[in-house]
Amino acid sequence: MINVKDIQAVFIDRDGTIGGTGHFIHPKDFKPYDFCKDAFQLLQDHGIKTFAFTNQHRISRKEASIQEFLEEFSSYGFDDAFICPHSENDVCGCHKPRPGMLLEAARIHNLDLKKCVVIGDVGSTDMLAAHAVGAMKILVLTGWGKSSLQQCRDAWKNVEPDYIAENLLEAIRWLLKKQGGI
Numbered sequence: 001m002i003n004v005k006d007i008q009a010v011f012i013d014r015d016g017t018i019g020g021t022g023h024f025i026h027p028k029d030f031k032p033y034d035f036c037k038d039a040f041q042l043l044q045d046h047g048i049k050t051f052a053f054t055n056q057h058r059i060s061r062k063e064a065s066i067q068e069f070l071e072e073f074s075s076y077g078f079d080d081a082f083i084c085p086h087s088e089n090d091v092c093g094c095h096k097p098r099p100g101m102l103l104e105a106a107r108i109h110n111l112d113l114k115k116c117v118v119i120g121d122v123g124s125t126d127m128l129a130a131h132a133v134g135a136m137k138i139l140v141l142t143g144w145g146k147s148s149l150q151q152c153r154d155a156w157k158n159v160e161p162d163y164i165a166e167n168l169l170e171a172i173r174w175l176l177k178k179q180g181g182i
Ligand SMILES: [Mg+2]
Pocket: 013, 014, 015, 016, 017, 022, 120, 121, 122, 143
């Protein structure tokens, strides 16, 4: 288990984790859940870098732009955002469950991914990407979280999350408390 003072970054999925239902929502219509403000504040108070990491294949269909997503994430105070704009059929290294976005973040920000935490609602993408690089894995029950644990469990059956949280705020509270931060 990572000690809180050693946590180098927390990666947070967007759809179903920060807000929405897990489905595509254009940045102009996206509303974070009420508790996100507190969650982001806690991370900032503890000086923990936060990165968004999200698959947004609708960008490849020109339904939204990378710039619109970057502006959205920076309005929440994220330190950086990693976005896969490719379609599911493209062969890219960044589409979760592939770990390309995490590896790119590690390269740019000099991170040891074993000292990073991934929080997301989908086992077969978020948890598998985290597993591939040895990051800590927290599954949230918002978005697709419950179905990830039930009907979709087979798609990631060899991986166990380190913790299952009600939502993003509870995930951060657990992380900090567990690590002796608050
Ligand atoms: Mg999601």
